[in-house]
Amino acid sequence: MIQKIKKQTHWRIIQRAGLVFVCVFMQLSHTEAQITPLATQYYQNQYVGNPALAGMSENLIVNLDYRNQWRAIPGSPVTQSFTADYKIKEKVGVGLNLYNDKAGLIRRTRVMGSYAYHLPLSGEKRSVHFGLSVGALIERLDDGSVIAAPNDLSAARYNERKAYLDGDFGIAYISDKLTLQGALPNLKKFLKKDISNSADGSTYFLSVAYNMGRDNDMVALEPKLCIRGARGFNNLWDLGTAIKFPNNLISLVGMYHSSNSTTLGFELNIENRVFFHGFYSSQLAALGEDTGGSFEIGFQLPLNIIKLTPANQGK
Template identity: 35%
Template sequence: MAGIDSGLHLNAAHRRQWQNSIEGAPVSTFVTADFNTGNRGGIGLNMMADAAGLIKRTHLALSYAYHMPLSATRNQVLHFGLSMSFDFQRINLDKVDGDLNDPTLLAYNARDNYFGGDFGMAYTDDHWTIQSSLPNIRAMFTGVNRGINGGTLVYSAAAYKLKMEGAVSTIEPKVAYRAIRGYDDIIDAGVNVSFLDNLANVMAVYHTSKSVTAGIGVNIKKTAVIQLMYTTQTGGIKSYVDGSYEIGATINLFN
C-alpha cells in the first residue's frame, strides 16, 4: 500500500526456476518504489519485466493511495488505491525457429500497447489486515481485455497479527483467495513468524495448486530487508521440473 507509513521504500525482486530449468521457463524481475506525500496520501511506481517462452512482457504502473483514519486509539485505517498501468507485450523474434516474415508474428508485435487500471481497498488496525483488489478494472467497463490465461481477476486476503513477548515477536496467520483467468481459483494459507523484535522472520504458505512456498528474511537495522523464498512446483508437473526461487530486497529511507 503506497505511502502507508513515512519515508521512501524501494523494493526489488527476481524469480526463476531453481535447477533443471526447461528452455523458455518464466523469469521475472520486479522493482517498486513508494513514498508518503503527506495529507494521508501516498504515491507508488511499479515495474515488472517478465519473459516466458517467446513472449516478453513489461508492465509499468503509477499508483495513488489514500489512507483514511477511522480511530486514533486503535490505529484503524481504511485504505483506497488506484493504479494506471501500461502493458507492453512482444514476441522475441531472436528466439523464433521459423519464418520471421510470418504475418502472425509481425501482427502481434505491431499491436498497440495496452492501457489499464487497478483498484484496491484495505482495512488495517493493530492486529487485522484485510484487503481486496480488482486488477484491470478497465475490462469491467469496456469489455476490452487483452489479459492472458494465468492472470489474476480478483485478489482478497486477511491476516491477523499476534504480538508476543520474548524471542518470538509476532505470529501472523494469513489466508488469501485468487481468481485466475483460465484456471481453477487458488486459495493460499500460511503463517509468518518474526523473531527478536522483527530482526528475522520465517514463513510458509500452502497453495491449493498443490505447491508450497517457504522463506526466510532478515531486517538489517530497520533499513534494509532481504528475503529468500522457494516455491515447489505445482502438482501436475513437479516430476519434470524443479520449483522456483525468489530473492527480494527492500530499502527504507527517510523514516
C-alpha cells in the same frame, strides 16, 4: 516448378502454424505463471498486489525482486519486479510498480503508477485504505529467437500491437491486530478490450491476517488466509504464517497453496537499512515432475527522505 512452389507454400503454412502453436503454448505458460503471485506479496511487499498499501511508511520504500520459475524447463518464466512507494502527505501515498516477465518467446512488461488514500478511523490504530493504479501493459514476441522464413511477418505483426491501458484497484482495513484486504487486478478485463491477448488470469485477491504478538516478543505470529480468482481456474487459496523474532531481526514465512505446492522463505533485517529476503516454492502439482520449483530473491531499502515544511524550507 509447380511442385517447388507447392513445397514452399506448405513450408510457410507449417511455419505459421508452428508459430501460432508456440504463441498459444507460451500464453498458457504465462497464465500458469501469473496466477502464482510473487512470494513477497504475502508479507514483505504487500503493495505489489494491492495499490491501497502504497505510502504506508514515512520512508521511501524501494523493493527489487527476481524470480525464476520451473528452472528445469527451457524457456521457463523469469520475473523481475521493482516497486517504490512513499507517503507524500499525512493521508496520501503514491507508488511506482514495474513488472517484467519472460516465458519462452513472449515478454510482458507492465508499468503502473499508484495513488492511495489512507483514512484513520475513530479508535486506536484503526484505518481504511483505498488505492488505484493506472498504467500500460505491453506484450512482445522475441522475434530474434523465432525461426521462420525471411518473408514471414507473423512475429512482426504480433509486435505491432500497441500497449493498452491497464489498472488495479484495492482496499484495506487495518487495526492493531487485524488486516483485511481486497484487490481487483487487471482492470482491463472490465473494459472488454484485448482480453484474449492477455496472459494474466488473475481476477481478484482477498486476504485476512491476524497479528499475534508484538515487536518485542520473543516470537510473534501473523497467520494469513488468501483467496485468489483466476480465469479458467477454480478459486485458489493460500494459507500460512509469518514467524517474527525480536525487533524483526529475522522472520520466516511458510505458505501452503491449494495448487498442492508450498512456499518457504525468510527475511533478514540488516541494521534497519536493508531487508534481504529469499523464497523457494515447490512445483505446481498440475505440472508434473521435474519442473524444479521456483526461486525468488530480493531486497527492500527504506530511504529517509526529508520533507520540505515551512519550518525547514529556509534551512
